[in-house]
Amino acid sequence: MLALVLMVGIVIDDAIVVLENIFRFVEEKGMSAFDAARAATQEIGLAVLATTLSLVVIFVPVSFMSSVAGRFLFQFGITAAVAVMVSLLVSFTLTPMMSARLLRKSDHDPNSNAPKSRGGFYRWIDQGYSLSLAWSMKHRWFVATFAGLVMLSSIPLYRIVQQEFTPGNTDEGEFEVSITAKEGTGLDVMNSVMVRVEEELRSIPTIHVMLTSAGASGGPSSTPNSGRIFVRLAPHSERGFSFEKLLSKNPMSAFRNHVTQRDVMQEIRKRLRPFSQVRVGVRNLSSSISLGGPNWDIDFGILGPDLEQLSTYAEALREQGPKLGLIDLDTSLKLDKPELRVQIDRERAAALGVDTQDIATALRIMVGGDPRVSRFRDPTVNDDYDVQLRLSDRDRSDANAIARLYVPKKSGGLVRLDNVVQIVRAQTASRIDRMDRQRTISIRGGIAPGYALADRLQALREAADKLNMPPAYTTKVSGRGRELESTFTEFLWAFLLSIVFMYMILASQYESLVHPFTILLSLPLSLPFALLSLWISGNTMNLYSALGLLVLFGVVKKNAILQIDHMNHLRKQGMERLPAILQANRDRLRPILMTTLALVAGMLPLAVGSGPGAEERRAVAVVVIGGQSLCLLLTLLVTPVAYSYLDDLGAWVKNRGRTPAPAPIPRPQPTQ
Numbered sequence: 001m002l003a004l005v006l007m008v009g010i011v012i013d014d015a016i017v018v019l020e021n022i023f024r025f026v027e028e029k030g031m032s033a034f035d036a037a038r039a040a041t042q043e044i045g046l047a048v049l050a051t052t053l054s055l056v057v058i059f060v061p062v063s064f065m066s067s068v069a070g071r072f073l074f075q076f077g078i079t080a081a082v083a084v085m086v087s088l089l090v091s092f093t094l095t096p097m098m099s100a101r102l103l104r105k106s107d108h109d110p111n112s113n114a115p116k117s118r119g120g121f122y123r124w125i126d127q128g129y130s131l132s133l134a135w136s137m138k139h140r141w142f143v144a145t146f147a148g149l150v151m152l153s154s155i156p157l158y159r160i161v162q163q164e165f166t167p168g169n170t171d172e173g174e175f176e177v178s179i180t181a182k183e184g185t186g187l188d189v190m191n192s193v194m195v196r197v198e199e200e201l202r203s204i205p206t207i208h209v210m211l212t213s214a215g216a217s218g219g220p221s222s223t224p225n226s227g228r229i230f231v232r233l234a235p236h237s238e239r240g241f242s243f244e245k246l247l248s249k250n251p252m253s254a255f256r257n258h259v260t261q262r263d264v265m266q267e268i269r270k271r272l273r274p275f276s277q278v279r280v281g282v283r284n285l286s287s288s289i290s291l292g293g294p295n296w297d298i299d300f301g302i303l304g305p306d307l308e309q310l311s312t313y314a315e316a317l318r319e320q321g322p323k324l325g326l327i328d329l330d331t332s333l334k335l336d337k338p339e340l341r342v343q344i345d346r347e348r349a350a351a352l353g354v355d356t357q358d359i360a361t362a363l364r365i366m367v368g369g370d371p372r373v374s375r376f377r378d379p380t381v382n383d384d385y386d387v388q389l390r391l392s393d394r395d396r397s398d399a400n401a402i403a404r405l406y407v408p409k410k411s412g413g414l415v416r417l418d419n420v421v422q423i424v425r426a427q428t429a430s431r432i433d434r435m436d437r438q439r440t441i442s443i444r445g446g447i448a449p450g451y452a453l454a455d456r457l458q459a460l461r462e463a464a465d466k467l468n469m470p471p472a473y474t475t476k477v478s479g480r481g482r483e484l485e486s487t488f489t490e491f492l493w494a495f496l497l498s499i500v501f502m503y504m505i506l507a508s509q510y511e512s513l514v515h516p517f518t519i520l521l522s523l524p525l526s527l528p529f530a531l532l533s534l535w536i537s538g539n540t541m542n543l544y545s546a547l548g549l550l551v552l553f554g555v556v557k558k559n560a561i562l563q564i565d566h567m568n569h570l571r572k573q574g575m576e577r578l579p580a581i582l583q584a585n586r587d588r589l590r591p592i593l594m595t596t597l598a599l600v601a602g603m604l605p606l607a608v609g610s611g612p613g614a615e616e617r618r619a620v621a622v623v624v625i626g627g628q629s630l631c632l633l634l635t636l637l638v639t640p641v642a643y644s645y646l647d648d649l650g651a652w653v654k655n656r657g658r659t660p661a662p663a664p665i666p667r668p669q670p671t672q
Contacts, residue, residue, distance in 0.1 A: 005078035006551055006620065009602020010055070011083055013558060013595040014048050014091035020591040022099045027115045037100040041092065047565035050509045052088040054561075055554040056081045057501035061494040062550060069487045076547070081279055092103075122590070129589055129636065133582060140644065151524045157531035162452030162540045165484040167619060168297065170284065171261040172612045173236060177229040177268060178281040180330065183337035183430050185225035187215045193278060194227040200271050206234050206259050207300055233264060236610055262449065269327070281328040283446055289515045296444040297453060299327060299479030300460050303438040304472055307390020307429055310441040311335050317443055317460065324459045330444035337430040340399055342421050349420040351408040359421065362407045365389060367396045370565045398422045435476065442478070452540050457481045491546050498553065499523070506561075510568070514646050519560040521642050522583065526556040526631040539619050548623030554626060555599055562588045562638045567643060577647065581640045589636070597634055600625050 021044045025036035063077030064070070118126055136143045179197060181190055191214040198212050209232035215224045233239065239259045265282045274281045283295060300317075303311050314331045321329035344356055364370070369390030376385045395401040403418035433440050445455050457477055464475050477485070499520065500647060506516035530552055534545060566584035571577060606621035 002547075002617065002620075003076045005606065005617075006547075006624075007080055007083040007087075008601075010551070010555060011087035011090075012598055014052060014087050016594050016598060017048055017051075017562065017591045018044055018085045018091045018095045018581070019099055022096065022118070023103060024115075024587065024590075026103050027117060033103040034100045036103070037096040041096045043569065044565075045092070046509060047561050048091055049090065050506055050565070051558045051561050052084055053505045053509075054502040054557065055084050057261075057505060058498040058550055058554045059084075061497040061501070062491075062547075065490045065494060067486045067490050068359065068483055070490065073547075085571065117590075121609070126586065126589065130582065130586055132633075132637060133585055133640060137578060137581065137644065140641045141636055143641045144645065147521075147634065147641075148523060150528055150634065154524065154527045154531060157315060157528055157535065158541075161531050163454035163484065163488070164447075164452045164540050164542050165480040165487065166542055167544065167615045168447060168452065168476070169260070169262055170613055170615045171240075173234075174230070174232045175259060175265060175282065175284050176193075177231060177272075178283070179227040179229070179275075180279045180281070181225040181227075181277065183223075183225060183334050183427075187224045190214045190225055190227055193275070194229070197227075197272060197275065198229065201215065201229070201231070201268060204264065204267060204271075205640065206239060206264055208232055210530040223567050231264075233261060235460050236612065240610060247548045249513065261324050273531070278329075279330050281330060283328070297480060298445045298456060298460070298480065299441065299477070300443045300457070300464075301435060301440045301476045301478055302443070302464070302469075303435060303440045303474050303476060304469070305439060307335065307432065307439060307441075309473070310439060313464075313469060313473065314441045314443055316467060317463055317638075320463055321445060322448075324463060325448045325451040325456055326460075327446045327448050329443060330445055331441055332431075332433055333441040334430045336427050339426055339428050340402065341424050341426050344421050352415050354407055354415055354418060354420050355410060358407050359417070362405055362417070363402070366391045366405055367402065399425070430670060435478075440476075453480060453484055457484075466624070484510075487543060488546070490608075495553070498550075502557070510564075514650055515564055515568070518564060518639065518642050518646055519557050522555050522557045522560045522631075522635045522639065524621070525635055525638060526552055526627045529630035530623045530627035533630065534619075537622050537626070538624050539589055542619060544616050545619040545623050548620040549627075552624050552627045553618070555624070556631065556635065558595065559592045559632075559635055560591060563636075563639050564643060567640070579646065581644065585636065585640055592632075592636070596628055599628060 018041055021040040022033075022036050025031045025032055025040040028034070031039065059077040059080040059560070061077075063074045063081075065073060072201055177197075179190075179194060181193060194212050194214040198210060201207060201210060209230075211230040213229075214227045238436070261284075268282050269280065283297070285295065299339075302310055302313050302317075304313075307620070311333055314333065318329045318331060321327065342359070344359060346356070349356065349359070367390075369388055371388055372386040373389045374387040376387050377383070378385065391401070403416070403421075403423055405417040406414040407417055407420070409415055433442065445462075447453060461475065503516045503520060507513055510516065527549075530542075530549060533539075534541060539545060563585055567580050567586050570580040570584050575583070603621040603625050606617045607625060609617065
């Protein structure tokens, strides 16, 4: 669906270019609609074919990325490629046919010096561009230098723009609050804590629904000392801008009292700060791309052999969390879980004839419980039930009560348990996680406002390096951070493959190695403007903005293809280079403006849309709209300048490769 929405402004580009060229033939050359449809389509056909095929090869490499994100992008790439190919078919069949039927030759006015469509407001645009292009061709060195500086600005802009896997400010109207108490906390105590927390959150007006659970809730990491609160906020139309408010009796209410999901989450953290005995975590639910693990923004692991040392390192990093721009930090390893350890006096047990297996069996049944010692049949419902044997909660938590248990002797009789064992209280790990065959502890949490995933991971790595851990201890990033690094690496390879494929297609279409290079110069020219748009709008470089870059690279080179194709066509007809450059770019200005405006109009609903997940779609639109609009004038001027420079270079290489003709032998002059 995202691919179809993005292609709305792109699939009509081919039809616009073909239709405009046919209309120009009818209006300026006075041809009939049928003749103009044939001639104009034939003239523009190579350019349209090149733009479409070069756009297809951008989306195809993305479809075969091997990361988790690649599985989601497979449908995107295939859908976009097929939609563009269908638009090519329509522009070569339906568009010429309808133009031949609907356009009229009367649109041509032979008595007018200028075509009717080039008057009015467009006349000012045409004249302004013609003067700018003429000035640029006279000062080519200045335009080339400025273009080079713009390309180099991509480096600092890329460092300024923050990076993350998916947008962290996504407002889906629902999230989760996790409460973790000290290990060993009972279910009754945890339930009372959750009731107090729930009462505190009830006073927040934007919260409409809360579902609270205390203790084990079915998850793999749920324990009696943990609790969860599912929170659903008011609909977006009530918390933010909406057309319903704009059309109401009080239209100014649409611009007031905007409350985002992030604002509510910050308010919850502030209100639960007095609950210092528990650890509070507020996090989003699983996004549109689920990684299958814990849905934390930060999942930073430390691997090593010793559990206590791992806990020491993790706690040191957790305490630095506020300084590192991290919030709600917690560790997966807890070494404070209380337990009763039974230490057997083997010499005394052997003297009394007590087997260690009997001691273990008695403790297992009385404390751990036997899940099935018998069956009970209820005749009223005609069903059977397992009978479980276990000490009551009060007795199995009392060391003295456990010590009074009796165990059998081999010779017969019973012996009290405290005669052969010693029961001591201790603390241990609640769970031990392993990764790559090593013990590991994970530091999980969220990212504070104003920061992003990539720079916080770098800050965590630097803080871990300052701990001077021995060589046996290493760090590893999991979850979103790992997918961020792998996905961006694969995106880089996809970009490179797309550029190589585009160059191959353009070289085969134009039978030249120079013209494709001139066309592809528009890609580095548009990148700084795309990054600048992200930075100004407060967006980040993420999976969706990377998709926007793909779309931008596909559409921004269309302008250069139209310009260079027409310049070559006019030069083949015998026109000199400079007049051909000026005339060709003037002819192609109108279709370039039309396709750009159509693309921007197609992206506007994504840019201004609201609702759940609108931030993800907005990142795509910001990149395309900002990059295409801001670099439009520069590419219109740089492409002709680069074309002339490369043409001069080709002529110089060609003349240098020729063997100079031998000088003629002078004839002797006759003597007077």
